[in-house]
Amino acid sequence: MATRYCGLDFGTSNSTLALSADGRSFLCPLEGDSVLLPSAVFYDAEDHSVRFGRDAIRNYVEGVEGRLLRALKSVLGSTLIEETTLIQRKRVAMRAIIGMFIRHLKRTAEAHLAAIGMPGPLDSVVLGRPVHFVDGDEEADRRAEAELVAAAKAEGFRHVETQLEPIAAALAYEQSLDREELSLIVDLGGGTSDFVIARLSPERARQTDRAADILGRSGVHIGGTDFDRRLSIDKVMPYLGYDVLLGEKRLPMPQHLFHDLATWHKIPFLYTAQNLHYLRSIVLTADRPELLRRLIDVLAHRNGHRIAGEVEAAKIALSDAARVSFALPLEPPVAVDMTRADVDRAVHDDTTRLIAAIARCTAAASVKPEQIQSVFLTGGSTAIPAVRDRILGHLPNARAVPGDMFGSVGLGLAIDAQRRFG
Template identity: 65%
Template sequence: MPKNFCGLDFGTSNSTLGIAAGNGVALCPLEAESVTLPSAIFFDYEEHKVRFGREGIGAYIEGTEGRLMRALKSVLGSSLIDETTLVQRKRVAMRDVIGMFMRHLKARAEQHVGHTIEHVVLGRPVRFVDEDDAADAQAEAELIGIAKAQGFHHVEMQFEPVAAALAYEQSLAREELALIVDLGGGTSDFAVARLSPERARAHDRAADILGRSGVHIGGTDFDRRLSIRHVMPHLGYDALIGPKKLPMPSHLYHDLATWHRIPTLYTPQNINYLRSILFQVSAPEMIEQLIEVLVDRKGHRIAAAVEAAKIALSDEAEVTLPIPLDPVVETVLHQGDLDHAVYEDGLRIVQAIDACLRAAGVAPGAIQSVFLTGGSTAVPEIRRQVLGHLPNAKPVTGDLFGSVGLGLAIDAARKFA
């Protein structure tokens, strides 16, 4: 009989899906040959169709008229999940938008394996919402409900760092006390685990997961901080209004720098307000550029340019960030700018690691290996702070985008095969 289970890592920035393959598991191609799919959905107004991932982002950047939405996972656990968004004069519920994306992932996997998939282990961060257990439980319930509405009749959950631990364990020749560090687009998650080839054969691994923790910090936060410091000043962030020299409303800029908040800015009220203050603001030319961004809906283009600069600065000492205005404004960023932007977030990540170690009853010096997964582990300052806190740990870099999906599929095989 066909194995109709999968492990689904619905990520803030990228998603993966693991399936049965031979005697093991593998990641399923989700877009051409790529096993990752950017968690983006584009409502194409010209061809009246929905596009996903790179195809949708590409159509948006090329100027196709439509509506792009990214970082969909970020609305889980927030009031935004109950809101609707306007798509060509039709109100669409945010949970239905997430459902469309999940249904697309499921259809791609079923096309690849040639049969229906009804069983899934979904990944979840250790915390959807920091310090709010009710909201955190509601976020998990929403995700399960969305999955079942797409035809996943049997849904189990697994913590994302635990899934990454199961994937890392496949490479081990002997037992290790490991810290799993999963730094994604929206959350940072950690687990202390005893891993070995022998332990990998056990069905129940609860006793081997000694501690876990999480904090709502991720790559999209790094993007936002970099954008606020180096892009938003070009759009009037520091401008003053009227004789009393009142500051510009900061929420406009913070929302413009936050992936999942960008679509909420494109309202006549915001545009009319900005036009009304043009003749009393200290930098009218910059406010005119901000108006241009909102009218032409360039928010995601700006966010994509900032994200690309962040990624480039992980390897290069200096990059030029082109801000897509008319004309294009170029600003030079140095690796030190990224270090400075993420420094405080790095401290909070280390604090969350300490909480994980305390939960496990383990000192930092006792950790033998630290398994790094998730795209945000490539940010140099974050990596320095994490590794500097674990003096005896061997750093191991896993598949930055695929480890969790593979681990979820391993877990699914145990639960459903």
């Protein structure tokens, strides 16, 4: 039987799975020919099926009755992992939904292996993990890793190890080198941003133990979904009553409703009878009741993920365009205009925190920013010009190396799996 292992990058926004079979590592197609699968699950209320990735998002956007869940990774290490959400009149635990998504990845990979003449179970995996699942809480961080490992084992992986995602990206980048470099690996994901400073070279790549080559690391719980949330609060939520004042005393609207509506993994928990009852009870006390009626419409028709998807798509488009527009799913529709300057403002404070995390990384490695020779950029948020430019500006002598924006971590995890299990 062919020897094969895998690396699984279960991401906040997207996931990849790379296979290491008979000495070579490659990304596995997960949806058609695409090796990238959006981390989305849709429960179809019409035929009671479960859909994943783009298929899940497409059915939701096309108006199929059902429930969409995204950013599942964000609940790891939080109290939300213990929560249940109502799906097809049943309460389903969030950890069960995560397990179902991992099971789908595993079965898809096994089907691909069978199709290329390597049938059999896939039972050894290296899971990617951020430097910090949870900032400033070591116990929650350990709990998050344990939950991820337990989910993989529950779905049939017998041998499960973990590796830091930026180290996995470093292992992938190293395959392309022809000389030694002092590199900063920048992995800006959907939910977390991670940094590693490492000495990389073709000679070092042949070594099994790389601990001495990892000079410093740091991470912060900031990612693309945080940029989405800030952009949504700034540019969308005012159309839904964010600035509405209530009653004779003109008290502000509860802000948590809008922040949750702008946060991918919290959206499903807003769709409750209690929230709708509350909003309907206060709508006539608002100074602009028509805005609250829009918010009621969004929650009643469960359009939160649709709005979040439009904001995310606008952010991505503004990496190349100067201005984009989209319509909020209301009757009548409401047009929203966004510019690259809006994105720049939305990411500014969080990017300052990213630079601080890089400074902690260089301090841990006992190197100065000007000593870094190359910056390997992976993760979708590295495409945002304001973020990328500030990072590169902090490292004046470093050569920017754009990696596979979404596949580098998964491929590096498979390379690590080959070393661990081979």
